[in-house]
Amino acid sequence: xxxxxxxxxxxxxxxxxxxxxxxxxxxxxxxxxxxxxxxxxxxxxxxxxxxxxxxxxxxxxxxxxxxxxxxxxxxxxxxxxxxxxxxxxxxxxxxxxxxxxxxxxxxxxxxxxxxxxxxxxxxxxxxxxxxxxxxxxxxxxxxxxxxxxxxxxxxxxxxxxxxxxxxxxxxxxxxxxxxxxxxxxxxxxxxxxxxxxxxxxxxxxxxxxxxxxxx
Amino acid sequence: xxxxxxxxxxxxxxxxxxxxxxxxxxxxxxxxxxxxxxxxxxxxxxxxxxxxxxxxxxxxxxxxxxxxxxxxxxxxxxxxxxxxxxxxxxxxxxxxxxxxxxxxxxxxxxxxxxxxxxxxxxxxxxxxxxxxxxxxxxxxxxxxxxxxxxxxxxxxxxxxxxxxxxxxxxxxxxxxxxxxxxxxxxxxxxxxxxxxxxxxxxxxxxxxxxxxxxx
DNA sequence: TCATCCAGTTAACAACTGTTCTCTCGAATT
DNA sequence: AATTCGAGAGAACAGTTGTTAACTGGATGA
Numbered sequence: 092x093x094x095x096x097x098x099x100x101x102x103x104x105x106x107x108x109x110x111x112x113x114x115x116x117x118x119x120x121x122x123x124x125x126x127x128x129x130x131x132x133x134x135x136x137x138x139x140x141x142x143x144x145x146x147x148x149x150x151x152x153x154x155x156x157x158x159x160x161x162x163x164x165x166x167x168x169x170x171x172x173x174x175x176x177x178x179x180x181x182x183x184x185x186x187x188x189x190x191x192x193x194x195x196x197x198x199x200x201x202x203x204x205x206x207x208x209x210x211x212x213x214x215x216x217x218x219x220x221x222x223x224x225x226x227x228x229x230x231x232x233x234x235x236x237x238x239x240x241x242x243x244x245x246x247x248x249x250x251x252x253x254x255x256x257x258x259x260x261x262x263x264x265x266x267x268x269x270x271x272x273x274x275x276x277x278x279x280x281x282x283x284x285x286x287x288x289x290x291x292x293x294x295x296x297x298x299x300x301x302x303x304x305x306x
Numbered sequence: 307x308x309x310x311x312x313x314x315x316x317x318x319x320x321x322x323x324x325x326x327x328x329x330x331x332x333x334x335x336x337x338x339x340x341x342x343x344x345x346x347x348x349x350x351x352x353x354x355x356x357x358x359x360x361x362x363x364x365x366x367x368x369x370x371x372x373x374x375x376x377x378x379x380x381x382x383x384x385x386x387x388x389x390x391x392x393x394x395x396x397x398x399x400x401x402x403x404x405x406x407x408x409x410x411x412x413x414x415x416x417x418x419x420x421x422x423x424x425x426x427x428x429x430x431x432x433x434x435x436x437x438x439x440x441x442x443x444x445x446x447x448x449x450x451x452x453x454x455x456x457x458x459x460x461x462x463x464x465x466x467x468x469x470x471x472x473x474x475x476x477x478x479x480x481x482x483x484x485x486x487x488x489x490x491x492x493x494x495x496x497x498x499x500x501x502x503x504x505x506x507x508x509x510x511x512x513x514x515x516x517x518x519x520x521x
Numbered sequence: 522t523c524a525t526c527c528a529g530t531t532a533a534c535a536a537c538t539g540t541t542c543t544c545t546c547g548a549a550t551t
Numbered sequence: 552a553a554t555t556c557g558a559g560a561g562a563a564c565a566g567t568t569g570t571t572a573a574c575t576g577g578a579t580g581a
Contacts, residue, residue, distance in 0.1 A: 099579070125337070138531075344537080
């Protein structure tokens with residue numbers, strides 16, 4: 092099934108990965124729009140022109156990094172949001188997932204936070220697309236539980252957005268807590284849990300409101 | 307009282323403002339860490355070396371921009387959060403305030419969104435400090451209404467953070483809606499109002515929960 | 522085995538960067 | 552009226568940048 096790709100292509104992919112890794116390290120202390128092509132090749136240990144064998148431009152490399160950073164996260168969303176009876180347990184799982192992810196891939200998280208509103212348009216768009224996918228996935232999970240309770244499509248989208256944004260905010264807070272040790276990490280965990288609890292609480296009473304027919 | 311400052315200092319401040327304005331324009335399509343000193347002076351129409359008469363570095367200019375973008379907003383916070391009986395009216399006022407601000411100063415808002423997690427440390431810190439001030443101000447307003455209802459300090463901080471982050475997210479959505487006309491702007495307005503409504507709803511039931519004594 | 526392919530190299534280019542030192546010349550101070 | 556001050560100009564510096572073209576040499580496929 093998996094055709095062992097030749098020495099040739101294997102080497103190429105290895106070098107390509109070296110580009111991504113080196114870029115990610117350099118991007119911990121600067122943003123993509125100031126990252127130089129020569130800077131990256133120098134870090135990899137390869138001639139400047141070799142870059143073009145793998146990427147058309149720095150922006151292109153950035154888009155590849157977005158896929159690496161967010162692409163593998165999609166399978167996690169469903170199980171985390173759904174698999175739990177208690178909503179309190181669901182919150183715990185979600186925060187734990189972010190916790191682990193930030194610990195494991197801090198550079199990726201930092202890159203996304205930085206370039207989400209950064210100066211390189213194609214990268215911004217790639218991130219926006221991935222986040223829209225997350226929102227759709229969360230929305231689909233939410234629909235299973237609340238559609239029967241009379242939730243409309245707009246309301247589901249609204250709540251999904253709220254949750255996704257909250258996840259991002261939490262990830263960014265964890266990131267800052269990484270280099271400020273002490274009980275800061277714990278403090279962020281508690282804050283995130285309480286905020287999610289409040290949002291969930293609000294959603295539980297959402298339908299109590301006067302019917303949204305005329306507003 | 308107001309000592310009319312001499313021709314000399316007046317000219318200097320005028321040039322300094324020209325630097326800030328020119329930088330803000332350039333920063334609409336790139337991030338601060340890739341903004342060149344010569345690039346700015348060229349846009350202003352002065353010699354490169356003139357830059358040093360006003361700023362120590364580009365990062366220094368960035369910090370000045372942060373003050374310009376956020377400093378004047380503090381007086382707005384109190385009146386907006388407090389002056390209203392109905393919570394629905396408060397939400398309307400808040401969204402309206404952001405709406406107007408984004409329309410009036412899109413470049414400033416974009417700059418803050420971009421550099422909040424950007425590649426220049428001193429600027430990140432300046433933004434973080436300003437946002438912390440906003441959080442404190444919101445918290446102080448919230449305390450007036452809810453402290454009597456048994457809200458603890460941690461809970462107030464949590465809710466204030468939630469509101470401030472929500473304001474930022476809304477501002478960023480409005481910003482994206484600026485260049486995508488059609489009913490997009492309206493859609494964002496409705497989304498923002500409903501999200502704030504849900505959060506407010508959650509906060510109204512916050513104290514219904516089991517006492518947070520042991521958690 | 523031999524011709525083809527292609528990841529990576531080498532060399533060179535014009536253009537640009539931040540920073541220095543020296544100078545000018547009008548305002549500010551005495 | 553004479554002196555000091557300081558915003559901005561000008562020229563020059565050593566480095567850096569992205570991109571081009573022509574190349575090498577080992578893997579690939581006929």
